[in-house]
Amino acid sequence: MSICIKDAIQNLNLVIGCTVGCSYCYARNNAARYHMTADFTRPEFFEGKLRLMEKKRPQNFLLTGMSDLADWQPRWREAVFAKMRQNPQHQFLFLTKRPDLPDIETHLENAWFGVTVTRRADLWRIDALRRKVRASHYHVTFEPLFDDPGPVDLHGIHWVVIGTMTGRQRRKVFTRPAWAHALTGQARALGIPVFIKEELAPILGEENMTQQLPQAFTAVLEAQKTWHR
Numbered sequence: 001m002s003i004c005i006k007d008a009i010q011n012l013n014l015v016i017g018c019t020v021g022c023s024y025c026y027a028r029n030n031a032a033r034y035h036m037t038a039d040f041t042r043p044e045f046f047e048g049k050l051r052l053m054e055k056k057r058p059q060n061f062l063l064t065g066m067s068d069l070a071d072w073q074p075r076w077r078e079a080v081f082a083k084m085r086q087n088p089q090h091q092f093l094f095l096t097k098r099p100d101l102p103d104i105e106t107h108l109e110n111a112w113f114g115v116t117v118t119r120r121a122d123l124w125r126i127d128a129l130r131r132k133v134r135a136s137h138y139h140v141t142f143e144p145l146f147d148d149p150g151p152v153d154l155h156g157i158h159w160v161v162i163g164t165m166t167g168r169q170r171r172k173v174f175t176r177p178a179w180a181h182a183l184t185g186q187a188r189a190l191g192i193p194v195f196i197k198e199e200l201a202p203i204l205g206e207e208n209m210t211q212q213l214p215q216a217f218t219a220v221l222e223a224q225k226t227w228h229r
Helices: 026-033 047-054 074-086 124-132 177-189 198-204 215-225
Strands: 060-062 091-096 111-117 137-142 159-162 194-196
Touching: 047 074, 060 215, 091 215, 111 124, 124 137, 159 177, 177 194, 177 198
Parallel strands: 060 091, 091 111, 111 137, 137 159, 159 194
Antiparallel strands: none
């Protein structure tokens, strides 16, 4: 039985808002539904949530579930990076669709920087990530896929996630099995762990659901099992 990625990685929305403007954005819809911000197109930093990064129990945190890293102001990043440095028990993930905008260099071992690729025309984002963000760990999320990304240069990438469109869109576009299989094969050839998100189980079949996590994330989950206050 496939697992939900949210069981392995928690959302910690320190910043809410995004200026990309994707038509299928679930984050914008959720922000409006729960009145999280007055204007989703004007990202806000909720500095008080930094204390949530101080939890002693190890966690895998996604910090951009409701934002894009490219929209983060430098002072926001500096405050977050400082907390990450103080809390090495956690692993932290970031995602962006505009890796050409920020200029980041960090040696934090618990920081994972990634890009979202939705079509072949987005593949430039992977190279831009490696060039503009000098860091220890990179990941790529292929979701939602609108066409076949074809051959992908995954050298230097440490994790690949494959998903499909979710939510209540009128005209959903689903990731095709051949695209998911091809991406999985390319990643495996380089020894890169692949996680196929649970929404693809009805499309690919449970027998084809590869769900691998980087060793650092697995170590966090194992530590949780034996955690005592």
